[in-house]
Amino acid sequence: MKTDPHVLIVDDDRDIRELLNDFLKRHGLRVSTAADADEMTAMLARSAVDVIILDVMLPGRSGIDICRDLRSRTRIPIIMLTAIAEPADRVVGLEMGADDYVSKPFDPRELLARIRAVLRRLEAPRTVSSQPKTVYRFAGWTMDCARRRLTSPQDVRMELTGAEFSVLEALVKSGQRVLSRDELLELAGSAAAYGYDRSVDILISRLRRKMGDNPRTPNLINTVRGGGYQFMPEVTAQ
Secondary structure: OOOOOEEEEEOOOHHHHHHHHHHHHHOOOEEEEEOOHHHHHHHHHHOOOOEEEEEOOOOOOOHHHHHHHHHOOOOOOEEEEEOOOOHHHHHHHHHOOOOEEEEOOOOHHHHHHHHHHHHHHHHHHHOOOOOOOOEEEEOOEEEEOOOOEEEOOOOOEEOOOHHHHHHHHHHHOOOOOOEOHHHHHHHHOOOOOOOOOHHHHHHHHHHHHHHOOOOOOOOOEEEEOOOEEEEOOOOEEO
8 A cells, every 4th residue: 555755854943844744744745843863863763754854954963964964875855945045055955965955935835846846756766667677778887767776887886866867867868969958957857846057067967976977078978068968978778
């Protein structure tokens, strides 16, 4: 029996926790709440969570530090909340591995839409069982889209977030065609989850870092000035 998605809200503002708890439950989600890193850790030890809503400004450890630590050991989607709307702060959060970013004050309906967007990316590999399980190979890498797995030429499984995998998948399937940032967002199914220009650049930067692709002398992803990005290797599919 399928259970409703479980959302964990980590925010020291009690009013926000209660507001989101009531609103998200009314829309079919299971909700748990935590006021700080310790309560979050205890909750994660007790129960599986599908999405974490994480405030940046927390007592003790900041949300940015918590996000970096979580991303080093789990691929649970993370949506950051912040009262600071500076683009630089969004960049830092995304570079630490967050899947999305929402600025306070926010409309709960917007947050719900973003939660559903990351849940759809989670559901994607579960809904393709009736479709051909396509595996792509390029430059020694193996990308299994059905299992959402990327394996290096050294046969090491790479840990990618859902957004990173979706962007790489769009590039791999592009047939070496130059894709604009907007096209990448649309093909990756991330347009609703990312609301500003640098989001694609950050995801590409994270992919390059994880895959060891030097942007100055790229072997995998080429930056096309004024155009977007181009996947360079020849790709075979099976």
